[in-house]
Amino acid sequence: MFSGHQHSPWDYPRLITAMVGLYAFAGGLITLIGWAKDIQALTDWVNSGISMMPNMAVAIVLAGGALVLLSCGQARAATVLGFFTGLIGAATLFEHVTAINLGIDTLLVSRPWGQRGTLVPGRIGPPGSASLTIIGSAIVLSAFGGKNRRWAALGGVLVIGIAMLSITGYIFGADALFSLPRLTVIALQTATILLALGIGLVTSVPQVQPLKMLRDNSAAAVLARRALPFVILLPIVVGWLRLQGQRAGWYDAAFGTALRTVAEVALLIGLLWWAAAAVKAHEKPLRESETRKAAILNSSLDAIVSMDADGLIVEFNPAAEMMFGRYAIEVIGRPLSQILIPERLRVAHDQGLAHFRATGEGLVLGKRIEMPALRADGTEFPAELSINRVPGMEPPLFSGFIRDISERNRAQVALREAHELLGSRAKHLEKLVEDRTMDLRNINEALVRSLARQDKLTNDLRETVQQLETFSYSIVHDMRAPLRSMRSFASILESEYQDKLDDTGRRYLQRIMDSAVRMDALITDVLTYSRISSSETPLAPVNLDKLVAEIVENYPQFQEAADSIQIQHPLSAVSGNRALLTQIISNFLANALKFVPPDRPAQVMVYSETEAGKVRLWFEDNGIGIAPEHHGKIFDLFTRLHRLDEYPGTGVGLAIVKKSAERMGGRVTVESELGAGSRFCVELDAATGEKAET
Ligand code: ADP
Helix, strand or coil, X not given: CCCCCCCCHHHCHHHHHHHXXXXXXXHHHHHHHHHHHCCHHHXXXXXXXXXXXXXXXHHHHHHHHHHHHHHCCCXXXXXXXXXXXXXXXXXXXXXHHHCCCCCCCCCCCCCCCCECCCCCCCCCCHHHXXXXXXXXXXXXXXXXXXXXXXXXXXXXXXHHHHHXXXXXXXXHCCHHHCCCCCCCCCCHHHHHHHHHHHHHHHHCCXXXXXXXXXXXXXXXXXXXXXXXXXXXXXXHHHHHHHHHHHHCCCCCHHHHHHHHHHXXXXXXXXXXXXXXXXXXXXXXXXXXXXXXXXXXXXXXXCEEEEEECCCEEEEECHHXXXXXXXXXXXXXXXXXXXXXXXXXXXXXXXXHHHHXXXXXXXXXXXXXXXXXXXXXXXXXXXXXXXXXXXXXXXXXXXXXXXXXXHHHHHHHHXXXXXXXXXXXXXXXXXXXXXXXXXXXXXXXXXXXXXXXXXXXXXXXXXXHHHHHHHHHHHHHHHHHHHHHHHHHHHHHHHHHCCCCCCHHHHHHHHHHHHHHHHHHHHHHHHHHHHHHHHCCCCCEEECHHHHHHHHHHHCHHHHHCHHHEXXXXXXXXXXXXXXXXXXXXXXXXXXXXXXXXXXXCCCEEEEEEXXXXXXXXXXXXXXXXXXXXXXXXXXXXXCCCCCCCCCCCCCCHHHHHHHHHHHCCCEEEEEECCCCCEXXXXXXXXXXXXXXXX
C-alpha cells in the first residue's frame, strides 16, 4: 500500500488487533488458573509480590475476547464483552473513590499471597481499574461506528500512556510508579497486557487517527513510521543504562544526566538523519512521477485544464494556451466558466458545479461531450471534452481534456455532402439506364413487328410467284395446241401445194416451219424450267460415274461426239436428284460441244473434286470462252451472247442448270476468258453412306 511492494505490519492492523487480543485472553486465562490452583507464579510473572487480581484477569479475558471479535468484524458481540470489562473497571473505580466495599474484589477467590500493594485484598489498583473503564467504554462507544470510532483510538492511546508509565517504573525500579497502594499499584504482567490492549484498540480502527496518518503514503507518514518505535524505546533504554551506571557508582546524578543528554542528542540526530534519508528515498519515485506527469501535460495535443471545486482554474497546459489563445499565468486562479465558456452556457455550467457540491454527483463526469468553447478573441469553436474527477483529491479537483473538433466537423460535413451528391448521381444514372432500357425494348418490339411483317410479305411474294409460275406454265402449255396445228398445216402446205408455190413462197413456208420448230423448242425448255421450280425433288445418293456414262450413251448428240468427251474416273458420289442432275450434266455437255470455233474439234473433260463434305463436278472445254463481264448474267433466263445463225439455242439451258443446282441445295460457277475455253462447275453435298445407289 505504501513504500513499494514490501509488506509491513502496518498493512495488517486487524491482524495486530487479533494477536494482542489473543495475548490478553491467554494472559488473563493463565492468571485465573494460578488463582484457582493456588499457583502464585502464574499470577505474578516477575515475582514482585504484586499479582494480577482475579477480577482483573476476568476483565482482561473479556477485553481480549472483545478485540478478537472486533478484528473479525463481530462488533455487536464485542460490545457485550466490552460492556462487562468496563463494568468491572468502573465498579472498582467507584470503590476507590467512595471507599465503599462492594464485595466484588474477593467474589471469585481470595488468597493470602500477591497482595503487596493492595489496599483491600483482591482489589484492582487505580491504574488498572481506570484502564479497564476506558477500554470498556472505548469498545462500546466505537461500536456506534462513523466518527464514534475515534473513541477506540483515544481510549487506546490513554491506556498505552497509563501502561507505559507503570512499565517504565518497573524498568527503572521506580517503585512509586507501580507499587503505591491507593495510587499506582499494578502488576507488571497487567501493565504489559494493558499496553497490548491499548495497541489493539488503536489498530482496530485503522481509518481514524493516529493509524490513518501512520498508514498514509505521504512523506510525513514515512517519517512517522520510521521514527515512532525509536522515539518510544530510545529514552527508555538510554535512561535505564544511565540509571544502571549511577547505581554501580560509576558517576553521580549530574554527570549521569549530562551523559544521558549527550547520548540522547547524538542518537536523536542519527535517527533524524536516517528518517530524513528514508523520506528522501520515498520522495524520489514521487518526484519522478511528478516530472513524467508534467511532461505528459506539456506535450499533450489535447488541451488539459484542471478546475477546483470552486470552479477556479488550477492547471492550464501549453496545448490549452494554444487552443484558447491565453497564457496559463493569466487564467490560473480565475473562474473557468468566465474565461472558457461562451456566456449563454455559463449558467448551466455553474448550476452543474453547484449540483455537484450539493449532492456529490456530476452529470457530465466521465462522459464525452461536445459543446462550443470560447477563445480569448471572443470567437467560438466546437470542442469535444471529457471531464473527470481526479481520484483521491479532497477537496475535489476536476480535470478536463479538450479537443478542437472544427476540422473534424468540417470533414464530416464534406463527407455527408459527397455522400448526398453521390446518391443523387447514382439515382440519375439509374434513371438514365432505365430510360435507355425502355428505348431499347421499344426498338426491339418494333423490330420484331417489322420482321413479322417482312416474313408475311415474303410469304405473300412467294405465293404470288408460285401463282405466276403456275399461270405462265398453263399459258405456255396452252400455246402448244395452236403451234401444233400451225406445224401440221404448214407440212400439209409443203407436201400438197409444193408445186403451186414459187421459190419465194417455198422460202416463206420454210421460214414458218423453222419458227414453229424454234417456238416448240422454246416452249419445251420453258416448261422444263417451270417444272423444275414446281416439282418435288427428293434427294438421294447418286453415282455420277454411272450417270454421266449413261447420259453420254443414251443421247444421240453425245454418242456422236463420244470421242471428244473425256471422263476422269472415279467421279465422287453426291447427294442429289437424278432427274435434276441429268438436266445439269446434259446442258453443260451440250454447251461445251456447241460453243467451239468451227475450225476446231471440241474437247470436253469431266472430273470431280471433294473437299469438306462438298463435291465439285467440273466441265472443262476448249471452246470460244466467255468474257468476264458476262459471267454474271449467262445464268439468267433467255440470256444469249450470240446470234442464232452463229450458235443456235434458246438462252434457257444455263437458267435450268442454276435452278436445278439450287433445288438440290447446291450452286454453279463459271471460270472463263474470251477465246480461252471455259470451265463450269456444279457444287453439291457429298453422298453420305457407304455406297452411292445409282
Ligand atoms: P443457249 O445455249 O441455248 O444459247 P444457254 O443458257 O445454254 O443458252 O447459254 C447461254 C449463253 O452462254 C450462250 O448463248 C453462250 O453465249 C454462253 N455459253 C454457254 N456455254 C458456253 C460455253 N461452253 N462456251 C462459251 N459460251 C458459252
